[in-house]
Amino acid sequence: MPQIPDFVPAAPVPAATIERYRGRIPDPVLAVWQSQGFGDGVGGWLKVIDPDLTIERLGDALPAPGLIPLFATALADIVVWDEARQKSRVLLYRYGRVDPFATNFDLAIGDLSDPEALAEDWLWEPFPAVVARLGRPAYADAFMYVPLLALGGPESPDHLDTGDLLTHVQLITQLAGPLQYV
Structure with a gap:
């Protein structure tokens, strides 16, 4: 069973949520929901989020x-499951693009202890440097570039601040436009 290292629970996943998504999302994600719940791990890097709350709060900021x-x-990227296509994607709001994501969540979650996999698969730079400067972000928070990369801000840990994750995604979408999902 996949486990997210250094996990700090925020809340259990309600049984109704597990049942609503059973058979609709990959089994390894359901296993994480059942064993660890909503929360974050890997020093605050990866957040297991409530899909219903995220959909409700983001609305049109979700590209499809x-x-x-x-x-x-x-860093306010969101990993989604495209139910119709049976594929995962990562919504890289900070860069204004959508990328493919791991097809095997067991491996992707298992790689969370590997610094090379974090850098390559999870695009976590400059997370280590900003955590050293600002500390672990709260569960509902993310690091955000100030000014936004889309508005010409430099991609430097010195230009990252902390704020509400979903509000930040909404702000990026309003100022930089919606992500193109293909």
Whole structure:
């Protein structure tokens, strides 16, 4: 069973949520929900998020219907499951693009202890440097570039601050435009 290292629970996943998504999302994600709940791990890098709350709060900031938010990163990226296509994607709001994501969540979650996998698969730079400067972000928070990268801000840990994750995603979408989902 996949486990997220250094996990700090925020809340258990309600049984109704587990049943609503059973058979709709990959089993390893359901296993994390059942064993660890909502919360964050890997020093605050990876957040196991409530898909219903995320869909409700983000609305049009999600680039396509039928996307189920599963995880968020401390840099406000959101890993979604595209139920219609049976594929995962990572919504890289900070860069204004959508990328493919691991097809095997067992491996992706298992790689969370590997610094190379974190850098390559999870695009976690400059997370270590900003955590050294600002500390572990709260569960509902993310690091955000000030000014936004889309508005010409430099991609430097010195230009990161902390704020509400979902509000930040909404702000990026309003100022930089919606992500193009193909």
